[in-house]
Amino acid sequence: MRIRKKFLLYFLALSSALLSALGSGIDTTISRWFITDPWTLGIACFFGGVIIALLFTLAFSLPFKGKSLGSRVMDPSFTRLRMIRKEEVKYQILAAFGNAVSTLGYFALLVIIVDPSVVMPFSQLVILYLVLAEAITEKNVPTLTEIQSSLIVTFGAILGSISLSGTLNLTSLVLVFLVINPGWMIYSVYQRKLKLLKIDEKPNDSLNIRFWNVLFAFLITVAIVGMYDMTSGSQHVQEGIAASFIHFNWVALVAISTFFALVLYIRALGIGKASVTQAVKSTTVVFAIPVSLLLSSLGIIDPFSTDPVMLLIKFIGVVLMILGIASFALTLVKAYVFIKVKPGYSIDETMKKLWDIRGVNRVTATAGPYDFIIKIRMRTLLKGYEGVVRKLEGIEAIDKYRWESVLKDWENI
DSSP: OEEEHHHHHHHHHHHHHHHHHHHHHHHHHHHHHTOOOHHHHHHHHHHHHHHHHHHHHHHHTSEETTEEHHHHHTOTTOOSOOOOOHHHHHHHHHHHHHHHHHHHHHHHHHHHHOOHHHHHHHHTTHHHHHHHHHHHHSSOOOOHHHHHHHHHHHHHHHHHHHTSSOOOOHHHHHIIIIIIHHHHHHHHHHHHHHHHSEETTEEOOHHHHHHHHHHHHHHHHHHHHHHHHHHHTOOHHHHHHHHHHHTHHHHHHHHHHHHHHHHHHHHHHTTSOHHHHHHHHTTHHHHHHHHHHHHHHTTSSOOOOOOHHHHHHHHHHHHHHHHHHHHHHHSOEEEEEEEEEOTTSOHHHHHHHHHTSTTEEEEEEOSSSOSEEEEEEESOHHHIIIIIIHHHHTOTTEEEEEEEEOOOOEEEO
């Protein structure tokens, strides 16, 4: 089945958001009834996550109608579970560190606040971090539209948390701004780099990326919690592994929802910018509301205010988030530029100059009438012509070029 790339991005990110919201409800139940210590809970969930990720990845490696089952139902790039490649190790370690830090911070915040519909909005502040990171790592200065959309989504997420039960203290603010969101930013940036890598001349697949990430994240979490245990005299590592067996049914539910949520999220990262993907995934704030209502009705969390003013504030927050996400989605412009180089000029030197142009995120050398094809993404067509075309005209080696705007992209679902 083929689907337009834009719609596939929305489908993947929204599905990931829904699974994340459901997972947050399970997390809350575990942290309230079974494993109340965040360090122990983090170890238990990562240990269970490794087991579940291995089982599912092996199952998806089984052949089905000439391809692997995972290729049929999850990611067309997936063939089978494989060993990690040398070029992936650096990115996996960095992504796993971000995953470990943000997850431990998330569990700590969940234990303090309890209500997932309060916790989830504050994790969406990462959009601001991602826009800043992309400006640095992808040579793409954010436009006014990107900044406005990021702020709208961020403030919408904050407003979306105000009407529910739970209070924020200094520890919570430190976790939100210095642990959870920076950790998730690191995770998102390097997971996207992994998804864009070519493995055996094929796009990297999200299932192998997820399995190796959760394994590395578990090892890093053990190292972090182990150091805390040595200084405090506690035994959270041993208790966490033991708890994962004692409460395996609940831990497995967390691991399954997280596995599929992040596999879908990683696939989405390979299609769109990290900030755009995260903006769409921010709808987890909306999905978390009925989850909190269900938890409240079951007595897992305390009832929260039904004051009309507070509900109106939450409604305004949700509307702001939807507007911000729509703004992100509707303003993206993509184009390909076909470039012919004059005889006698260095191909390598010209490629470096093309790569240094802001907005260019791929440079491909080709055989045929053109020497290069560059892929461009920007927020406005005006920005492209003012920035990219002016730079192209300033490169002496370029003989001629042809600009082709992208109307629609399709990809296998």
